[in-house]
Amino acid sequence: MKLGVIGLGYRMAAVLECLVKADPDIQVVACVDPSPAGAPGLSRARIGIGTMYDTPDRMLAAETLDLLLVGSPNHLHLEHVRAGLRAGVRVFTEKPVVIDENQTFELAALLREFGSDRVLVGLVLRYASLYKDLRAAQRAGHLGAIASIEATEHIAPYHGAFFMRDWRRYQRFAGPYILEKCCHDLDIYASVVGARAMTVASFGGRKSFIPENAPGHLSNAEREMYHRKPSGWMASDHVFDGDADIIDYQTALIEYANGATMAFHANLNVPDQFRRFCIVGSNGMAEGDFIRNYFRVHDARNGEKILETSYAGHEHNHYGADDQMAFDLIDHFRTGTPLPVGVLDALEAGLTAIKIDEARRTRRLVDLTESWQRFDDALGSAACRAEGGSV
Structure with missing residues (x-):
């Protein structure tokens, strides 16, 4: 090949x-x-x-x-x-x-x-074991009709500093932060809901990576931490006082076409980072964390825990999903086996993120009906x- x-x-x-x-x-x-x-x-x-x-x-x-x-x-x-x-x-x-x-x-x-x-x-993320187990639990009927989701993507300061130093610090190259970094998350939760986002609201800004918060004298450990993740094209050494135009925290509210809702929170400066979700349905609730490596499902009728799983993944390879994606891509080319995600899924997640950031910038509720019509x-x-x- x-x-x-x-x-x-x-x-x-x-x-x-x-x-x-x-x-x-x-x-x-x-x-x-x-x-x-x-x-x-x-x-x-x-x-x-x-x-x-x-x-x-x-x-x-x-x-x-x-x-x-x-x-x-x-x-x-x-x-x-x-x-x-x-x-x-x-x-x-x-x-x-x-x-x-x-x-x-x-x-x-x-x-x-x-x-x-x-x-x-x-x-x-569609290739991650945690995501696969979540969808299996959904297919088994453990969740029922999805009502609401609470989800996050919180990254550690070293990773946030990378965004402030990399070409991704410019929206003209990367798009808004919630698109560049969180389109994975918006994709997987839309797949669980089974419907498009129809109305969004959002708020956010910069409070962490600003000049006032720059350490006066960086220790060697601090310098190593803020520069741990290497950058290539358009790299900068400036973490707190550079020319980045992205934000470093954002919240979003989404109402989907079927009435389900999600509250999503992203932050670039979370020392004990996590990427977790709580999905509540008519039959039960599922909660998990891609970084802290757990998945649990509880039954709504009796409160019993019916599933609990732990994982050995690590963020550096997307919790094992990088290897699985490569294997599945090769299998797809050899045998035609369908992949778990397609470019249309990606475009829908991306358009959702783009409209979320529009809601943040304009400080208004944004309806996606016209955008989906133009897309279709x-x-x-x-x-x-x-x-x-x-x-």
């Missing part, structure tokens, strides 16, 4: 390592990246990156690829996915697929032309929508 890469950053290098582990016969035959930050890590893993090209068009014209992997900064995803589709190549793109509403509709129109099965997406019109048919949906 021959792969080409556009954008070889740290994340794409990690994905490639997992893919080669899943199938040692995989070859990276070509790459486009003026400064491939992930290349040294692949070299240490004895994975080559093939021929370096200066433009995607030249690579796509010269190479015969089985799969194009797009790991470029988010604002370039649409351009690079389009190039792959027009070259007749299947594309895997990292999340978020696009950064704003107009790009969402542009990509939807491309999927109408080329088919949503031509684009695969790295919404990796761009897709063009119910058949196209059905291809990517695994809700």
Whole structure:
């Protein structure tokens, strides 16, 4: 299987390592990246990156690829996915697929032309064991009709500092923070609810990574902590007094089309981090934490705990989901086995995040009815929508 890469950053290098582990016969035959930050890590893993090209068009014209992997900064995803589709190549793109509403509709129109099965997406939480167990409990009837969800994605200060130093600190490159970092979460909870978000409200801002909170004299341990996670393109050493325009905390309220609701909270400066949920249904409640590695289900009728599971995952590989995603992608190519998530799921989660941040910026309740109509019109048919949906 021959792969080409556009954008070889740290994340794409990690994905490639997992893919080669899943199938040692995989070859990276070509790459486009003026400064491939992930290349040294692949070299240490004895994975080559093939021929370096200066433009995607030249690579796509010269190479015969089985799969194009797009790991470029988010604002370039649409351009690079389009190039792959027009070259007749299947594309895997990292999340978020696009950064704003107009790009969402542009990509939807491309999927109408080329088919949503031509684009695969790295919404990796759908591959996590905890998520699979949650959906199994739901299918078994332990939750019943979903009424409400409380969920978080809280990251540790070292990870928050990375966002303040990385190219992701600029919304023009990454989109709003809740899109860049939390589209995973919005996707999995929408899949549990089984409906689109229809009305959203949100509040947030910056209170942690601001000049007033900068330590006067960083100890070596503090300096190591705030710079632990490396950055590549557009890297900065400034954590508290840089030029980032993203926020560092946000809350959102979502009402779905079927009446279910969710309260979601994100924060970039949580020392004892967690990524947990509590899902309450007519038959019972499920709670879990991707970082603290537990899952529990209680029955609403008698209060008994009917399921309890623990895991051994770690955040560095998305709780084991990176390896599972690589295995499933290879299996999909070999046998056609359906994947648990599609590009349409990713676009729906992304559009939800984009409208959530619009609600924050405008300080108003935002109705998504018109946005979904434009999205569906761009897709063009119910058949196209059905291809990517695994809700």
